[in-house]
Amino acid sequence: MTPEQWMLLVGVVSAVVFGPLTARSTEKRDKIYGGTLAKALNMVVCALMAAAPLVVLAGFFTGFGLRVIVVGLTIIGIGLLMSVVYGAVEHPARERAPKRSIIDSWTEKDARTSGL
Secondary structure, three states, X not given: OOHHHHHHHHHHXXXXXXXXXXXXXXXXXXXXXXXXXXXXXXXXXXXXXXXXXHHHHHHHHHOOXXXXXXXXXXXXXXXXXXXXXXXXXXXXXXXXXXXXXXXXXXOHXXXXXXXX
């Protein structure tokens, strides 16, 4: 196999394996309000960002040379552009989402178990 094919294989496999794990982690940390399109864009961004370092490493190990840096920066650049598109989809939905303050969500049970 050529170095390009190895890099493509490593990129696709790492995106399929690590992309959903990263997307699930980001959804758990911060709720997505933009619907299915926003979730799909989040998945694409996570897959690209998770695959970029492994593609660069595969390129170095297969002898692709210093051109691998351009490939890695291109993948990261596409991921950042997709992140801007995700933000454009998610921002209006977040503005419409109900606002919750810490005062509204603090309960007596929270006060007793906080250790303060």
